[in-house]
Amino acid sequence: MSRILVIEDETDIAELIALHLQRDGFTPILAHDGISGLALAKTGEPALILLDLMLPGMDGVRVFKELRRDPRTIHTPVIMLTARAQTEDRVAGLELGADDYVTKPFSPKELLLRIKAVLKRGAAATPRTSLTAGPFRFDPTALQAYADQAALDLTITEYKLLHHLCERADLPCDRTDLLRSVWGYSDAANSRTLDTHIKRLRGKLGPHAERLETARGTGYLLRLGTVA
Numbered sequence: 166m167s168r169i170l171v172i173e174d175e176t177d178i179a180e181l182i183a184l185h186l187q188r189d190g191f192t193p194i195l196a197h198d199g200i201s202g203l204a205l206a207k208t209g210e211p212a213l214i215l216l217d218l219m220l221p222g223m224d225g226v227r228v229f230k231e232l233r234r235d236p237r238t239i240h241t242p243v244i245m246l247t248a249r250a251q252t253e254d255r256v257a258g259l260e261l262g263a264d265d266y267v268t269k270p271f272s273p274k275e276l277l278l279r280i281k282a283v284l285k286r287g288a289a290a291t292p293r294t295s296l297t298a299g300p301f302r303f304d305p306t307a308l309q310a311y312a313d314q315a316a317l318d319l320t321i322t323e324y325k326l327l328h329h330l331c332e333r334a335d336l337p338c339d340r341t342d343l344l345r346s347v348w349g350y351s352d353a354a355n356s357r358t359l360d361t362h363i364k365r366l367r368g369k370l371g372p373h374a375e376r377l378e379t380a381r382g383t384g385y386l387l388r389l390g391t392v393a
Contacts, residue, residue, distance in 0.1 A: 301373075310324055338385055
């Protein structure tokens with residue numbers, strides 16, 4: 166059974182989540198502050214982390230940044246939980262690199278569906294073929310992408326997104342196709358997630374950022390030819 170780490174300081178919410186996780190066949194691990202949650206993330210080998218942002222000891226943003234610095238947790242999917250429902254808060258969470266963002270109050274059924282979708286996305290076939298496209302090269306064994314022989318610091322989702330765009334270089338990729346191919350599902354609510362990941366990916370491509378273009382009315386394309 167998949168182990169799900171729940172880092173949530175409100176005990177009643179944490180226990181409610183744990184109850185529904187158990188009913189659905191998951192094994193919940195609970196932590197009620199940021200410091201102990203970070204320690205459990207590094208030693209408990211969770212398949213996924215539910216991370217509240219407002220935590221004692223160490224807030225969720227700091228915990229998330231530490232998770233992404235540690236090789237043991239750098240690729241562990243994270244769903245952020247927060248009472249902040251503003252669009253800018255959700256986007257800020259996704260821009261940090263979170264896999265999903267759920268606002269309180271939430272339906273346990275919806276949360277379980279989000280968990281399964283993120284786990285399914287991670288289990289979906291990650292490209293395992295060697296690929297070189299212009300300045301970009303992909304090592305499928307290490308799941309490492311390079312630009313001009315320099316390693317890119319990408320999450321698994323960003324790796325899959327760049328790989329997909331490079332396979333279809335110089336051709337516009339439809340938003341729906343990108344969502345289905347990289348995330349495994351597609352609906353209007355996830356469109357902002359794609360935009361946020363594209364923004365993060367551009368920020369990591371350095372001098373090649375301008376190659377990742379918006380295809381107006383369609384989606385995005387990666388241009389390998391001369392960039393104006």
